[in-house]
Amino acid sequence: MKDILLLGVRVVAGGTLVVAFAMLADTLKPRTFAGLFGAAPSVATASLLVSGLAMGASKDERYATGMIAGAIGLIGYSLAAAFAVKHLGAVAGSIVAWVAWILPAAAVFWFFAR
Numbered sequence: 001m002k003d004i005l006l007l008g009v010r011v012v013a014g015g016t017l018v019v020a021f022a023m024l025a026d027t028l029k030p031r032t033f034a035g036l037f038g039a040a041p042s043v044a045t046a047s048l049l050v051s052g053l054a055m056g057a058s059k060d061e062r063y064a065t066g067m068i069a070g071a072i073g074l075i076g077y078s079l080a081a082a083f084a085v086k087h088l089g090a091v092a093g094s095i096v097a098w099v100a101w102i103l104p105a106a107a108v109f110w111f112f113a114r
Contacts, residue, residue: 006054014046065112073105 044067052060080100085093 006050009053010046010050013049014043017043017045062113066109069105069109069112072108073101073103076104077101
């Protein structure tokens with residue numbers, strides 16, 4: 001019964017949050033950000049809600065730390081990819097950009113998760 005309840009919470013929370021973030025994204029310019037705001041934040045928030053109900057708040061803290069570390073790494077990846085792909089080509093530039101993601105993400109996670 002608990003699994004069915006958690007599934008129901010996941011469906012309702014996920015759907016509601018996707019709609020809320022899509023409405024927020026609809027107000028922003030350029031419209032190409034709409035998919036970004038419609039998917040990632042709503043799925044992450046719904047996942048934290050469901051895991052918090054299923055396993056408690058202590059697990060949510062660790063998951064949230066990982067999400068924050070990944071987001072900071074994504075900023076590093078995006079900045080590095082913007083320059084590296086242009087100068088090194090797609091494959092080498094992507095590898096360099098991946099390294100620019102893992103270093104700050106791992107550092108943030110290591111610092112806050114200890």
